[in-house]
């Protein structure tokens with residue numbers, strides 16, 4: 001909900017014109033249909049749901065050329081040395097997270113993924129660990145290190161290299177000698193993975209190694225046997241990292257076979273430390289193509305940005321020269337990332353992301369079902385921003401009431417959509433919620449606290465609670481989630497408004513999303529136990545140009561899958577509102593486009609039919625009909641329904657006085 005109440009009619013129509021101007025500019029994000037080439041590595045990789053990352057050195061973060069490329073090109077980072085044992089726990093029990101935090105916080109603030117590297121490795125290991133000879137001591141030292149480090153970075157790391165380089169080079173196919181293998185036996189890897197899973201169940205757990213790219217190598221076979229055994233016995237492992245430090249010839253001929261054979265065991269594969277001597281264009285393209293051809297190859301990380309940043313700097317193995325200019329291999333990499341993107345989208349979805357949602361949508365709309373019901377003290381022009389749950393045999397709808405004087409909230413309930421129009425409107429300004437600016441409600445039940453929450457905007461992010469959703473007088477007075485607007489929002493909001501607060505929880509954390517009418521989606525987090533208090537770590541979860549990522553974001557869990565769905569309202573090149581969609585595998589994850597363009601929108605007048613007559617061309621602020629009603633905001637994967645606001649296409653004038661009504665979309669292209 002956009003409180004344009006401070007804008008007059010003139011400013012609002014200027015906005016609409018600006019929307020047109022912005023979005024017809026070639027290259028504007030929304031104008032580009034899915035599959036069109038993006039201009040950066042990260043954005044291009046994201047088109048097929050992958051990430052493109054780089055190793056980052058904390059010591060280089062003061063270099064503007066370095067950070068300029070980092071933030072422009074990459075949507076994942078791996079600390080090059082900062083999370084290794086000799087940095088984090090140089091002496092026993094004394095933990096130094098400073099350099100790692102610097103990288104982690106920076107990445108989080110920019111919506112970049114973080115790969116954790118690495119927990120158990122025989123190198124960059126302090127002498128106090130490598131000199132331990134007692135198995136019980138070493139086991140507890142190793143488990144403690146894993147637990148402390150993973151706890152510290154909980155919720156921030158997408159995937160951890162739990163064990164690094166444990167296998168021997170050469171023809172043995174066995175584990176190498178190391179203090180871990182020699183003192184604990186070969187079972188140390190299993191032990192490390194089990195400890196890691198209990199430390200942070202939401203992080204992917206990877207085994208990472210080099211010289212495992214050639215399928216026929218004994219080392220590759222040794223690692224493969226271990227992963228197969230882990231999967232067969234239920235030892236937790238989610239991914240295999242192939243470092244891919246290649247010579248000038250690039251990947252071995254069987255590289256793609258190796259990737260797909262590992263993937264077939266039921267793990268993701270990732271290229272984790274790519275660098276290629278002299279960076280030949282074909283060698284880079286071949287490496288990237290192999291990943292693109294394997295659905296479960298989920299991302300690529302190059303081991304540094306410029307040649308001068310590389311640990312192999314004498315071989316100039318990276319994508320940028322020492323001045324930060326793109327090398328020819330940059331172009332071949334970008335092209336290869338786009339090359340099979342279309343095939344990837346239309347091909348079989350990867351088993352892990354078992355995309356229950358289609359990549360394009362079609363809808364049929366009802367007519368306007370809910371209109372304002374003014375009374376003597378409520379002269380309402382529009383009813384907006386609906387939130388809805390189905391509970392106890394009824395739909396419970398909360399919405400904003402709008403008029404030129406400002407916004408407040410209304411509640412109605414009914415058992416069937418055919419009854420929606422005749423339901424009584426309960427104005428919530430008469431309750432403890434009170435009069436004044438309250439808008440854009442979101443309702444859910446908190447199962448732990450056995451309380452209903454109504455989240456809404458007041459200038460801050462606010463909420464009220466109620467033990468009984470059907471009692472409009474049961475709501476508590478507003479309380480704020482934040483003491484004041486978080487700094488990162490203040491720094492990015494420009495001339496926008498802080499609007500449309502949205503809470504969703506997984507089993508560990510609750511997240512509070514909000515928009516700024518200026519191209520940014522923000523995310524804060526707290527633990528499930530602390531909710532509604534403790535929202536912190538506010539970051540930009542996604543960003544685009546102002547009208548391409550405007551407001552009204554919704555985030556849901558898709559039932560029966562690992563997917564989360566993000567919807568954000570945009571303003572189209574016709575000046576009309578519509579929704580774009582993305583998915584992610586975790587709530588703190590990075591968002592990959594699903595139906596995110598103007599030509600392939602989530603919901604826009606162009607993919608909606610109106611059997612009862614075209615009463616609106618805007619598909620604006622709304623909410624999905626959920627599968628349940630709790631804080632997980634779970635939606636079905638099939639036959640989606642979306643309650644939205646629309647208005648007479650000919651209506652104009654003061655934004656706050658527009659005649660918004662509520663209608664219901666029902667998906668018509670559901671395949672299940």
Ligand code: XIL
Pocket residue numbers: 080081164243273311
């Ligand atoms: C390298 C770093 O790039 C160097 O800065 C450091 O001096 C040594 O380690 N395999 C790995 C990485 O898993 O951690 C290594 O990184 C390169 C080889």
